[in-house]
Amino acid sequence: MHAIGVDIGGTKIAIGVVDEDGQILAQVRRDTDADDAASIDRVIADAVNELAKQHPVGAVGVAAAGFVSSDRTTMAFAPNIDWRNYPLGTKIADLIEVDVPVVVENDANAAGWAEFRFGAGRAASDMLMLTIGTGLGGAVVVNRELVRGRWGVAAEVGHMRVVPGGHYCGCGHEGCWEQYASGSALVRDAKAAVVALPHLGGRILELAGGDRRKIKGPHVTQAAHEGDTLAVDLLAKLGRWIGEGAASVAALLDPELIVIGGGVAAAGDLLLLPAREGFEAQLSALGHRPVAAIELALQGNEAGMVGAADLARR
Numbered sequence: 593m594h595a596i597g598v599d600i601g602g603t604k605i606a607i608g609v610v611d612e613d614g615q616i617l618a619q620v621r622r623d624t625d626a627d628d629a630a631s632i633d634r635v636i637a638d639a640v641n642e643l644a645k646q647h648p649v650g651a652v653g654v655a656a657a658g659f660v661s662s663d664r665t666t667m668a669f670a671p672n673i674d675w676r677n678y679p680l681g682t683k684i685a686d687l688i689e690v691d692v693p694v695v696v697e698n699d700a701n702a703a704g705w706a707e708f709r710f711g712a713g714r715a716a717s718d719m720l721m722l723t724i725g726t727g728l729g730g731a732v733v734v735n736r737e738l739v740r741g742r743w744g745v746a747a748e749v750g751h752m753r754v755v756p757g758g759h760y761c762g763c764g765h766e767g768c769w770e771q772y773a774s775g776s777a778l779v780r781d782a783k784a785a786v787v788a789l790p791h792l793g794g795r796i797l798e799l800a801g802g803d804r805r806k807i808k809g810p811h812v813t814q815a816a817h818e819g820d821t822l823a824v825d826l827l828a829k830l831g832r833w834i835g836e837g838a839a840s841v842a843a844l845l846d847p848e849l850i851v852i853g854g855g856v857a858a859a860g861d862l863l864l865l866p867a868r869e870g871f872e873a874q875l876s877a878l879g880h881r882p883v884a885a886i887e888l889a890l891q892g893n894e895a896g897m898v899g900a901a902d903l904a905r906r
Contacts, residue, residue: 597655618643666682698745703889713849759777809855
């Protein structure tokens with residue numbers, strides 16, 4: 593049975609028809625107006641109606657950043673869109689022309705499920721997914737089941753406190769893991785480094801057009817791939833934070849596999865190898881327990897769409 597997956601981003605919505613093997617048969621993209629929740633409903637419904645005329649579908653899965661209710665119908669809270677206890681699934685179901693269930697999922701859960709079913713986690717039974725972009729999202733699979741928690745908001749690993757009194761976080765607290773293990777953390781550190789170490793920061797600054805304020809994560813990654821020493825060190829620092837935090841999660845969940853996805857994963861081994869080193873350095877009772885594998889995600893930017901569709905189908 594085909595299903596339609598919807599991945600709602602801050603500026604774009606990706607909508608696609610996904611088959612039972614996780615293959616995208618057709619997809620469209622639409623713009624997002626984060627200030628107009630009703631327009632998002634209409635845009636999604638119009639795209640679903642368009643695709644459903646071309647392909648038989650049995651379910652619609654919608655992935656978005658934020659807290660999703662345990663019955664998977666409502667966005668309880670979203671950081672980037674004005675959703676507060678917003679019945680997103682019901683709103684879309686009322687607008688579409690096909691009589692199929694509409695299921696709402698957290699975007700990191702959807703991406704993690706796509707990796708578990710069709711990507712790096714295909715052979716695993718217990719997996720931790722880390723989506724590292726602007727922030728740090730997570731998904732947890734235990735005994736081949738996605739862990740949502742009692743109220744649907746499990747696996748918010750980015751908001752574990754790792755540094756008491758540390759950097760302020762958008763969640764309202766200080767020292768959250770995502771303030772040290774995210775694309776935002778990488779950019780913050782790069783901007784500081786080119787000031788503190790001007791003799792080393794030339795290439796990163798050059799890629800940003802000579803304006804420190806315009807430094808972005810891909811600038812650091814490109815410079816690192818070119819062999820720039822400062823950029824390599826910045827990614828290694830980020831990787832160590834990822835690995836050390838993952839060791840704390842492993843103390844609780846004991847996954848066999850940790851998958852790293854999101855935009856920062858484009859750094860490849862420059863991120864992965866320090867993450868593995870940081871993980872083993874902080875893993876309790878090392879030498880007396882198996883060490884989880886840490887691998888890069890395989891599903892790419894379509895993971896949220898694919899995972900949302902597959903979860904809705906189930």
